[in-house]
Amino acid sequence: MTNRTDLDIIKQWIKPSxxxxxxxxxxxxxxxxxxxxxxVEGYGLEIxxxxxxxxxxxxxxVLETNLDEGLSQFSDKSFxxxxxxxxxxxxxxxxxxxxxxxxxxxxxxxxxxxFGNWRARFYLLxxxxxxVTKQLxxxxxxxxxxxxxxxxxxxxxxxxKSIRLLHxxxxxxxxxxxxIKGIWPNLFSETAIYHLSK
Amino acid sequence: MPDVIPDNSVGIVTPQVIQFDDPLTxxxxxxxxxxxxxxxxxxxxxADASNAILICHALSGHHHAAGYHSMEDKKPGWWDNHIGPxxxxxxxxxxxxxxxxxxxxxxxxxxxxxxxxxxxPWGPDFPALRVRDWVESQxxxxxxxxxxxxxAIVGGSLGGMQVMRWSLEHPHxxxxxxxxxxxxxLSAQNIAFNEIARNAIKSDPDFLDGHYLEHQALPRxxxxxxxxxxxxxxxxxxxxxxxFGRELRSGSFQRGQDTPIxxxxxxxxxxxxxxxxxxxxxxxxxxxxxxxxxxxLAREYNHDQVEAFRHAQCDFLVVSFSxxxxxxxxxxxxIVEALIAANKNVSYAAIQSNLGHDAFLLPNERYEQVLxxxxxxxxxEVAAP
Numbered sequence: 001m002t003n004r005t006d007l008d009i010i011k012q013w014i015k016p017s018x019x020x021x022x023x024x025x026x027x028x029x030x031x032x033x034x035x036x037x038x039x040v041e042g043y044g045l046e047i048x049x050x051x052x053x054x055x056x057x058x059x060x061x062v063l064e065t066n067l068d069e070g071l072s073q074f075s076d077k078s079f080x081x082x083x084x085x086x087x088x089x090x091x092x093x094x095x096x097x098x099x100x101x102x103x104x105x106x107x108x109x110x111x112x113x114x115f116g117n118w119r120a121r122f123y124l125l126x127x128x129x130x131x132v133t134k135q136l137x138x139x140x141x142x143x144x145x146x147x148x149x150x151x152x153x154x155x156x157x158x159x160x161k162s163i164r165l166l167h168x169x170x171x172x173x174x175x176x177x178x179x180i181k182g183i184w185p186n187l188f189s190e191t192a193i194y195h196l197s198k
Numbered sequence: 199m200p201d202v203i204p205d206n207s208v209g210i211v212t213p214q215v216i217q218f219d220d221p222l223t224x225x226x227x228x229x230x231x232x233x234x235x236x237x238x239x240x241x242x243x244x245a246d247a248s249n250a251i252l253i254c255h256a257l258s259g260h261h262h263a264a265g266y267h268s269m270e271d272k273k274p275g276w277w278d279n280h281i282g283p284x285x286x287x288x289x290x291x292x293x294x295x296x297x298x299x300x301x302x303x304x305x306x307x308x309x310x311x312x313x314x315x316x317x318x319p320w321g322p323d324f325p326a327l328r329v330r331d332w333v334e335s336q337x338x339x340x341x342x343x344x345x346x347x348x349x350a351i352v353g354g355s356l357g358g359m360q361v362m363r364w365s366l367e368h369p370h371x372x373x374x375x376x377x378x379x380x381x382x383x384l385s386a387q388n389i390a391f392n393e394i395a396r397n398a399i400k401s402d403p404d405f406l407d408g409h410y411l412e413h414q415a416l417p418r419x420x421x422x423x424x425x426x427x428x429x430x431x432x433x434x435x436x437x438x439x440x441x442f443g444r445e446l447r448s449g450s451f452q453r454g455q456d457t458p459i460x461x462x463x464x465x466x467x468x469x470x471x472x473x474x475x476x477x478x479x480x481x482x483x484x485x486x487x488x489x490x491x492x493x494x495l496a497r498e499y500n501h502d503q504v505e506a507f508r509h510a511q512c513d514f515l516v517v518s519f520s521x522x523x524x525x526x527x528x529x530x531x532x533i534v535e536a537l538i539a540a541n542k543n544v545s546y547a548a549i550q551s552n553l554g555h556d557a558f559l560l561p562n563e564r565y566e567q568v569l570x571x572x573x574x575x576x577x578x579e580v581a582a583p
Binding site for chain 1 (some may be wrong): 499534538539544545546548566569571574575
C-alpha cells in the first residue's frame with residue numbers, strides 16, 4: 001500500500017462543489033487543491049501574516065482570524081465541512097474549538113500529531129525530558145503546541161461529547177510504524193486524521 | 199523637490215480635464231447640466247482595456263495620487279508609496295486612473311467653480327452629493343476612457359465606500375474591489391467628529407454663510423480648526439506620544455521663568471491646520487463630510503448588508519489597521535462578515551500599525567506585501583483571462 005499524505009486522505013472525504021472552512025489554513029495549499037480538483041469553494045482562517053500573504057498570492061480566500069476567539073462570525077451549519085489540519089494542539093481550548101467546528105459545519109475533519117507514538121513515549125521514558133523529535137521540533141518552553149493529545153485521548157473526548165466518528169485514518173512515515181500503525185494506532189501512528197459529525 | 203526622479207516613480211505627470219455635457223441627476227434630485235472631472239493616469243491601457251485600476255480618494259484627497267507635477271514639487275502624489283513601476287499598483291502592468299471627485303476643489307466641478315446660471319462661484323449652493331453620485335460620475339468617466347470593466351477599484355476610508363457602492367450598483371463593471379480602512383456606515387462618534395469640524399468652519403466670521411469667495415474672504419481659522427480636529431482622529435494616541443510626547447517647542451517650566459509655553463504637538467497641529475486651510479475649500483469640506491455621514495451601504499437594500507452584497511459579482515480584499523479608531527478593524531470585520539454571509543470571495547488582512555487611520559496612506563511592509571500579492575494574482579488573470 002502506498003503511503004498517502006494527510007491531504008490525499010482528507011480530499012476523499014470532501015464532496016465535490018461543497019462549501020469548506022479551513023481553520024489554520026497555512027499557505028492555502030489544501031483549499032487551492034480542493035478548488036482545482038473538486039470545485040470546492042470556501043474560506044481559510046489564518047493568523048500568521050506571511051501565510052496570509054501566501055494565501056492571497058495563491059488566490060485562496062483567507063481571513064485573518066484568531067481562532068482562540070471562536071467562530072462567532074459564522075452561522076450554524078453554514079459550511080459542509082470544517083477542516084483543521086495540525087492546529088488542534090495549538091488552540092487555547094481545543095475542546096471548545098471542536099464544538100465550534102461542529103456548530104458551523106455539518107461535518108468536520110481534524111488532523112493532529114499523535115503524542116502517544118512510541119517514539120515520544122520512548123524519549124520521555126529513557127531521557128526523562130519532553131520529547132523533541134523530527135516531527136515535534138520545539139523545546140517545551142517555546143512550543144506553540146500547548147495541548148498535545150494521543151489518539152486515545154482524542155477518541156475519549158469525542159465519546160464524551162457524543163461526536164460521531166465517520167472515518168479515521170492514521171499516517172506514519174517511518175518504519176516500522178508505517179506497516180503496523182493500523183494494528184495499534186495509539187502507539188504507532190504519527191498523525192491521526194478524523195472525519196467527524198455530531 | 200526631487201533632485202532626480204526615483205526609478206520606481208511614475209515621474210512627471212500632467213492632469214487632464216474631461217468635460218461632460220450629459221446632465222447628471224443627483225441623489226438629492228437636482229441636476230448638474232455639465233461638469234468637468236480632473237484626472238491623472240499612470241501606465242498604459244492594454245488593447246482589450248482589461249488592466250485598468252480606478253483609485254477612489256478619501257475625504258481630502260484628489261487626482262494627484264502619484265508622481266510629480268514638476269521638478270519643483272516638494273512632495274509626490276498622495277499614494278506614491280503604492281503606485282509606480284514595481285510598486286503594488288505596478289504601472290508596468292496596470293493602467294491606473296485617479297480622479298478628483300465631483301464637489302472637490304482641485305479642478306473638478308465643485309463649490310469653487312462658477313455656477314453658469316449666476317456667473318458667481320457655486321459656494322454653498324453647490325448640490326449636496328452622495329457617494330452614489332461620485333460613483334455615477336465615475337461610471338461616465340469609465341465610458342469616456344473606454345473601460346467597460348475595471349480590473350479593480352480601490353479606495354481607503356471614504357474611497358472604500360465608493361468601491362463598495364460600485365460593487366453593488368455596477369456589479370459587472372469591476373472584477374475586484376479593494377476596500378481599505380473603511381466602513382459600511384459611520385458610527386455616531388464618527389458623525390459627531392464631522393459635526394464639530396463643520397461647526398468650526400461655520401463659526402468662522404469669514405465663512406459668511408458659505409459665500410466667502412464672492413467677498414474675497416476665506417474662513418481660514420475655521421477650516422484650520424476643522425483639520426486639526428480631523429487630524430487628531432486620524433492618528434493614534436501611541437504615534438502622537440512617539441512623535442511629540444510632551445516635548446516643548448518654546449518656553450520652559452523652570453521656576454522663575456514666565457515665557458509662554460508651546461508643546462510640539464500644538465505647533466504641529468497649527469501647522470497642519472494652516473497648510474490645509476490654504477489648500478482646501480471650506481464648502482468642499484462640508485460637502486465631503488456630509489457625504490461620509492450620509493453613506494449607508496444597505497439603506498436601499500432593506501437595511502440588510504448581506505442582501506446588499508448579494509448584488510456584487512466581484513472578488514473582495516478588505517484591509518484594516520490595528521490602531522485605527524476612526525475606521526476601526528471592527529468596521530472592516532463587519533464588511534467581511536456580510537460578504538461571507540453573502541457567499542462572496544473575500545480575503546481580509548488586519549495589519550499591525552501604530553499610525554492610526556492615516557496608516558492606509560503610509561508605507562508599511564506587510565500592507566504592501568498583501569497588496570502586491572493580491573495585485574500579482576490579478577495581473578495573472580489579466581494575462582490569462
